Amino acid sequence: MDTFPLAGHPVRRVGFGAMQLPGPGVMGPPRDRDEAVAVLRRAVERGVNHIDTAQYYGPDVANDLIREALHPYPEDLVLVSKVGAVRDESGGWPPAQRPEQLREGVEANLRSLRVDRLGAVNLRLLTPEELPAGVDPVPLEDQLAEMAALREEGKIEGVGVSNATLEQVERAIEIAGLACVQNPFSLLDQHDTPVLDRCAEAGIPYVPFFPLGSAFPWLPKVTDDPVVQRVADRLGATPAQVGLAWLLGHRANILLIPGTSRLAHLEENLGVGDLELSEADVAELTAGR
């Protein structure tokens, strides 16, 4: 598997996203705890050295599983988390963007993952429209300054942003330096191309979330797409592998973190490195999108 540098670490281009490990709605215990632990261990055994997580997955569940399955961690494992939200009892994701809340978010990750420093932490941003009534927006500059302070203190190696517009990415590059960007992007949803291209130009890793379309039922799934299925059948691959291979071939700075709670899906997703799409395959997959 080839690599791309993330906060100074050459991470393999196929990593793992931990959001599918907790129960439905990213809340509560896993569907199958033993399988969740096995997925994490197998990922690392097969060479994954980049795991994306959040304290608010579960909440606490994903990080506790990572620690229980993998601690003491392999030396080359880069753990990336995110801050800017918490969970409420109904499974909502209320914002937690004030500097002291960002700090508390980072500290909670350090404690639960049992590390002194995180490889990178993404600041999860919200549009003013996404802010619940009565919650004041926190200026981006204040949020970035706190993240940069946490980096100066050695608690995180790189500052990333998530759900960020091109303008916010530019500000973050300027104010904080930027280790990575995590935005939604897939074969079916390429609206973030300007941010991807800006990151490619600046040598910043772009880590698409929802690379397969997510587990949320209201979003279209890459694996259900008839063109993806046709190409997969022809190549003797699975639709998930075709969707992920397209991302890997699309830009060299894309780092994958597909999420799964199933060993069989993990093996499939990690097999993507063996699949190369021809120019004709890519043309067929992207025509009309």
Ligand SMILES: NC(=O)c1ccc[n+]([C@@H]2O[C@H](COP(=O)([O-])OP(=O)(O)OC[C@H]3O[C@@H](n4cnc5c(N)ncnc54)[C@H](OP(=O)(O)O)[C@@H]3O)[C@@H](O)[C@H]2O)c1
């Ligand atoms: N920064 C942010 O705001 C943000 C937001 C969302 C996600 N993320 C991160 O991005 C990662 C990836 O996103 P995601 O997990 O939401 O969505 P995703 O990777 O696009 O898709 C996950 C869904 O695909 C299924 N799946 C996985 N591998 C498959 C395969 N080979 N064949 C068929 N189905 C398969 C999973 O189900 P099974 O469990 O049954 O395999 C799950 O339903 C997350 O894990 C998380 O770390 C970040």
